[in-house]
Amino acid sequence: MLITALGYLGVTSPRSEDWRRFGGDFLGAMVAPDGPDGAVRLKFDDADWRLQIHPGEADKVEYYGWLVNHEEDLDTVVEKLAAVGVTASWGSAELAEARSVDRLVQFTDPWGNPHEVAWGQVTTSNSFRTGRGMQGFVTGQQGLGHVLLLLPDIEAGHEFFHGVLGFELSDKIIEPGRINARFYHVNARHHTLALGECPPGVAGFNHLMLQVRDINDMGWAYDRLEEFDVPETLSIGRHTNDQMVSFYCTTPSTFHIEYGYDGLEITPDWVPRVYTKTQIWGHQVHPETKNRPPGIMHEVPVA
Ligand SMILES: [Fe+2]
Known part of the structure; x- marks a missing residue:
């Protein structure tokens, strides 16, 4: 596997x-010392931070931070991207320090999404305490969680993320007229990347999934959506494919968080399947959800 985890994520x-x-009181992440530009940095484990929210004028994804296990894998990433006409540039030492990694490369995918691939995430042993009394997150080698990107052409998305970057298909969910989605793994987590088809001309970031270790920590948050003024997106439910029990809410920055428990892990004999529904039960769409954007969207650059 070339890319082995979602290491970090940054938005403005x-x-x-x-x-x-x-992030701290509601989601239960640890608020780490601010970034150099005043960014709020959230810790989910002993990695120095995994989610960074930079102050700025508009909601925008700045980087999806993917990790490789071996430093030389960065060269392979650059070569594979070059072979399909995507130029990756090496990040400076200053940028690596700002991302709390040893080395990284940056590139923009064909739909205008900004990516970084890094090696050597800085980790401080025994430095993590949750933001509220809870059991913590399923992270470590499974990375921060999973992200769902919206793309107008899912077949081309598959060619790029699977064919070029090596994300392995876990399964598909195809509900004709409603949902066309693919799910990809790079470690034991059922999926680290999901692609969902959206209308032509736009692309974007729909949600970040965070997995908690104890179902009661998910229930605690679900009970307090109103208290924390957090808009519900989907009620508690269980997904068909990764069997995650989760709810969805809208963050202060347009995109959504899936806050989940008990996601399925990939086995060596894994066989991808096709599902026709996303949920076994629950996940009712909140009436207000249709009045909110599907995530942080942007126009697809014209080739
Ligand atoms: Fe999800």
């Missing part, structure tokens, strides 16, 4: 300050 947001309460 006018409401970055709201993440101290949302």
